[in-house]
Amino acid sequence: MNTSASKIASLPQASEIDFAQQLKAFHAGQTKRKKVLFVTPEYTGLIKAGGLGDVAAALPRALAEHNDVRILIPAYREILQHHFPIKIIARLEGLAKIPACKIAQLQLEDDGPLIYLLICPELFDRAGSPYSTPEGTDWEDNHIRFARLGLAAADIALGKGHLGWRPDIVHAHDWPSGLTPAYMALRNQPTPCLFTIHNLAFQGLFAPSAMPDIGLPARVFNSEEMEFFGKLSFLKAGLVYSNSITTVSETYAREITRAEFGCGLHGLLQQKFEQGLLYGITNGIDDSWEPSTDPYLISGFSAREWEAKRANTRHVERQLNLAVNDEAPLFAVVSRIAPQKGIDLTLGIADTLIHAGGRLAVMGTGDHALENALVKLAKRYPEQVGVHIGFNEIEARRLFAGSDFLLMPSRFEPCGLSQMYAQSFGSLPIANCTGGLADTIEDGVNGFLFHEPNLASYKAAIKRAFNVYAHPDLLNAMRCHAMNSPQYWRESARPYQHLYQQVLRKRPMNFFKGGLSQCR
Ligand code: ADP
Ligand code: GLC
Numbered sequence: 232m233n234t235s236a237s238k239i240a241s242l243p244q245a246s247e248i249d250f251a252q253q254l255k256a257f258h259a260g261q262t263k264r265k266k267v268l269f270v271t272p273e274y275t276g277l278i279k280a281g282g283l284g285d286v287a288a289a290l291p292r293a294l295a296e297h298n299d300v301r302i303l304i305p306a307y308r309e310i311l312q313h314h315f316p317i318k319i320i321a322r323l324e325g326l327a328k329i330p331a332c333k334i335a336q337l338q339l340e341d342d343g344p345l346i347y348l349l350i351c352p353e354l355f356d357r358a359g360s361p362y363s364t365p366e367g368t369d370w371e372d373n374h375i376r377f378a379r380l381g382l383a384a385a386d387i388a389l390g391k392g393h394l395g396w397r398p399d400i401v402h403a404h405d406w407p408s409g410l411t412p413a414y415m416a417l418r419n420q421p422t423p424c425l426f427t428i429h430n431l432a433f434q435g436l437f438a439p440s441a442m443p444d445i446g447l448p449a450r451v452f453n454s455e456e457m458e459f460f461g462k463l464s465f466l467k468a469g470l471v472y473s474n475s476i477t478t479v480s481e482t483y484a485r486e487i488t489r490a491e492f493g494c495g496l497h498g499l500l501q502q503k504f505e506q507g508l509l510y511g512i513t514n515g516i517d518d519s520w521e522p523s524t525d526p527y528l529i530s531g532f533s534a535r536e537w538e539a540k541r542a543n544t545r546h547v548e549r550q551l552n553l554a555v556n557d558e559a560p561l562f563a564v565v566s567r568i569a570p571q572k573g574i575d576l577t578l579g580i581a582d583t584l585i586h587a588g589g590r591l592a593v594m595g596t597g598d599h600a601l602e603n604a605l606v607k608l609a610k611r612y613p614e615q616v617g618v619h620i621g622f623n624e625i626e627a628r629r630l631f632a633g634s635d636f637l638l639m640p641s642r643f644e645p646c647g648l649s650q651m652y653a654q655s656f657g658s659l660p661i662a663n664c665t666g667g668l669a670d671t672i673e674d675g676v677n678g679f680l681f682h683e684p685n686l687a688s689y690k691a692a693i694k695r696a697f698n699v700y701a702h703p704d705l706l707n708a709m710r711c712h713a714m715n716s717p718q719y720w721r722e723s724a725r726p727y728q729h730l731y732q733q734v735l736r737k738r739p740m741n742f743f744k745g746g747l748s749q750c751r
Contacts, residue, residue: 264297264298264299265297265298265299265399265400265731265735266298266299266301266396266397266398266399266400267291267294267298267299267300267301267398267399267400267401267402267731268300268301268302268303268384268387268388268398268400268401268402269287269290269291269300269301269302269303269344269402269404270303270380270381270384270401270402270403270404270408270411271283271287271302271303271304271403271404271405271407271408272304272305272361272362272377272380272404272405272407272408273287273304273361274287274288274302274304274346275287275288275289276288276339277304277309277310277313277339277346278304278307278309278310278361279624280360280361280362280567281567282429282514282646282647282648282649283404283405283429283430285517285648286404286429286479286514286648287302287304287404288517289515289516289517289720290720290724290727291344292343292344292517292720293515293517293720293721293723293724294724294727294728295342295344297728298728298731300344301344301345301346301347301396301398302344302345302346302347303346303347303349303380303383303384303387304346304347304348304349305348305349305351305354305355305361305376305379305380306335306348306349306350306351306355306356307355307356307357307361308355308356308357308358310348311356315337315339316337317335317336317337317348318335318336319333319334319335319350320334320335320336320347320392320394320395321333321334321392321393321394322334322392323382323383323386323387323391323392324386324391326382326445326446327443327444327445327446328375328444328445329375329378329379329382329444329445329446330351330353330354330375330379331351332349332350332351332379332383333349333350333351334347334348334349334350334383334387334392334394335347335348335350336348347387347394349379349380349383351379354372354375354376354379355376357370361407362407367597367599373435373437374435374437374441374444374445374463374465375444375445377406377407377408377409377410377435377465378410378444378445378446380407380408380410380411381403381408381409381410381411381413381414381465382410382414382445382446384401384403384408384411384414384415385410385411385414385415385418385420388401388415388420388422388424389415389418389420397422398422399422399423399735400422400423400424400425400731400734400735401415401422401423401424401425402424402425402426402427403424403425403426403427403469403473404426404427404429405427405428405429405430405433405466405469406433406434406435406464406465406466406469407435407465408426408469409426409435409464409465409466409467409468409469409470410445410465410468410469411424411426411469412424412426412468412469412471412472412473412474413447413451413457413468413469413471413472415472416472417447417448417451423474423475423734423735423737424472424473424474425473425474425475425476425477425730425731425734426469426470426473426475426476426477427476427477427478427479428466428469428470428476428477428478428479428487428645429478429479429645429646430571430645431466431478431487431492431493431494431496431645432494432571432643433466434459434464434465434466434467434494434496435464435465435466436459436462436463436464436465437462437463437465438462438463439452439458439461439462439463441463442463447463455471456468456471456472457471459495459496460495466496467496467499470496470499470500470503471499474508474734474737475508475509475510475730475733475734476500476503476508476509476510477509477510477511477512477727477730478509478510478511478512478645479511479512479513479514479645479646479667480511480512480513480514480645480646480666480667480669480670480671481511481512481513481670482511482665482666482667482669482670483511483643483644483645483646483666483667484504484509484510484511485511486643486665486666487500488500488501488504488509492643492666510726510730512723512726512727512730513646513667513670513671513718513723514646514648514651514667514723515651515717515718515719515720515721515722515723515724516648516651516652516655516717516718516719516720517719517720518719520651520652520655520656520717521655522540522632522655522656522657522714525628525632527625527628527629528543528628528629528632529542529543529545529546529629529632529633530542530543532632532657533714534657534710534711534714534715535707535711537657537707537710540632540633540656540657541557541633543629543632543633544557544561544633544634545633546629546633547561547563547592547617547629547630547633547634548617548633550617550619550626550629551592551617551618551619552613552614552617553590553592553614553615553616553617554590554614554615556590558588559588559589559590559615560588560589560590560635560636560696560697560700561589561590561591561592561633561634561635561636562584562589562590562591562592562634562635562636562637562638562661562693562696563591563592563593563594563630563631563633563634563636563637563638563653563658564577564591564592564593564594564595564637564638564639565594565595565627565630565631565637565649565652565653566594566595566639566649567595567596567597568595568596568597568598568601568602568605568620569597569598569601570598570601570642571641571642571643571644572639572640572641572642573639573640573641573642573663573684573689574595574598574601574605575601575604576640576684576685576686576689577591577638577640578601578604578605578608579686579689580686580689580690580693581608581612581616583690583693584693585612585615585616587693587694587697588697589615589693589697590614590615590616590617591608591612591615591616591617591638592616592617592618592630592633592634593605593609593616593617593618593619594619594621594623594626594627594630595619595620596620596621596622602620605618605620606618606620628652628656631649631652631653631655631656631658632656632657632658634653634658635658635659635700635706636658636659636660636661636696636700637649637650637653637658637659637660637661638660638661638662639660639661639662639663639668640661640662640663640681640684640689641662641663641665641666641668641684642663642665642684643665643666644662644663644665644666644667644668645666645667646666646667646670646671647662647666647667647668647671650662650667650668650671650672650678651671651716651717652717653713654671654672654677654678654713654714654716654717655713655714655716655717656714657710657713657714658713659677659678659679659696659699659709659710659713660672660677660678660679660713661678661679661681661689661692661693661696662678662679662680662681663680663681663682663683663684663689664680664681664682665684668680671716671717673712673716675695675709676709676712677709677712677713677716678709678713679692679695679696680692
């Protein structure tokens with residue numbers, strides 16, 4: 232048995248897939264339009280806390296040609312407040328302390344996927360984020376809230392509620408959807424379930440006393456199933472009971488089989504890998520991240536239209552009261568303010584960055600202590616540092632477009648979308664070489680990578696960025712490379728399409744040129 236992470240075979244990426252063969256199969260009628268139920272706690276356009284929302288909204292559209300993908304998401308207050316035209320189409324029973332719920336149908340756009348809203352006001356009609364109170368504390372009944380989601384998905388897969396639609400495959404995302412395959416397995420439901428890990432660090436851990444409340448039998452509370460160091464783990468349930476597991480980049484797929492990144496689940500993930508059940512599929516970006524057509528930019532631009540790009544810089548300067556100074560490169564942070572994102576490291580290099588002649592613009596929300604430290608920094612350097620504590624998708628776009636560099640010193644990063652959005656908008660990411668950052672940034676070509684998440688390594692990368700900024704030809708060449716770098720979902724979604732086919736056929740992947748790819 233080879234336990235070396237370097238031997239991880241991940242799903243071939245889009246470029247490796249033999250599409251001619253796929254097309255032939257399609258025309259021969261071997262590939263039917265599959266019905267896929269996406270189970271997700273976020274969906275950009277309805278509710279977004281981070282990149283999962285973007286993926287949950289963009290991937291179904293990219294898969295739509297060959298699949299009828301429908302979305303199941305809780306009807307949080309933020310969604311209900313829009314008063315979208317919805318139609319109640321089903322009622323689903325409760326279980327133990329999980330209340331009954333309704334399913335409403337919503338179609339946001341004519342050509343968009345159909346959305347099933349899980350209506351259960353006592354669980355979801357509250358102020359706050361999908362996961363926490365307005366003060367940032369996790370909801371105490373999160374086990375019931377997200378068990379409700381998993382149970383509804385399992386019920387729909389089973390044909391309960393008579394929606395007139397039953398999925399051929401269920402695709403669940405992150406711990407809030409983790410009980411989906413568990414409830415399916417407990418009912419001997421044969422529909423295959425794919426589980427995607429967007430972030431292993433969020434596990435949905437609860438006291439074992441939560442089990443009877445959500446109708447889980449005590450027998451599944453063991454280390455082979457749902458128990459994780461004395462707690463009930465929704466994430467582990469997702470990993471154990473699903474038919475296949477993906478994560479959102481190839482490098483992260485390898486990393487999570489090691490103790491350093493595995494958050495205590497590396498043994499299980501290594502085992503899944505050895506069974507050929509763990510794949511890394513790097514996220515893409517959606518078409519809205521095309522800077523020449525983005526209606527939210529102050530000025531749209533293409534490669535080499537740097538003056539138009541600058542109009543966005545002027546806007547950011549005005550918004551954040553920064554000095555107007557084209558000699559001073561503008562470094563941006565657009566991020567959850569969390570230890571994962573290395574915000575403390577950015578605080579640690581800020582003096583150096585400012586004294587070297589740079590400016591810093593931050594947009595983010597999260598950890599209060601780090602937020603306060605950022606605000607203090609802005610007070611110390613009023614013209615050089617601007618901080619906006621909050622979540623604003625439009626201003627985030629303008630910041631990507633208006634900045635020269637994006638700082639992303641993440642300690643770990645399952646994929647990361649911000650670095651790709653920045654690249655697309657001609658802002659060069661400076662990032663720690665981990666997870667999806669390692670897969671999407673080519674050092675010195677379309678961004679900068681450093682190899683240790685510490686101040687010395689980070690500072691050295693920033694110094695290289697200043698050097699490039701001082702050489703406009705080089706800077707513009709890198710910008711052009713960056714703007715052409717990110718893969719759009721229409722390419723990136725193809726490995727999912729293949730995985731669906733594989734899971735349905737329940738046979739090993741053999742549809743690719745050269746077979747399974749062996750990673751570095
Ligand atoms: P994660 O999901 O771990 O937060 P990603 O890079 O995958 O990281 O995705 C983050 C997404 O959230 C990006 O679309 C980014 O633009 C967005 N984002 C993060 N913070 C903010 C903010 N304060 N305002 C607006 N958008 C934000
Ligand atoms: C998670 C990860 C991030 C990833 C996103 C979308 O929030 O932290 O790296 O890009 O999910 O998959």
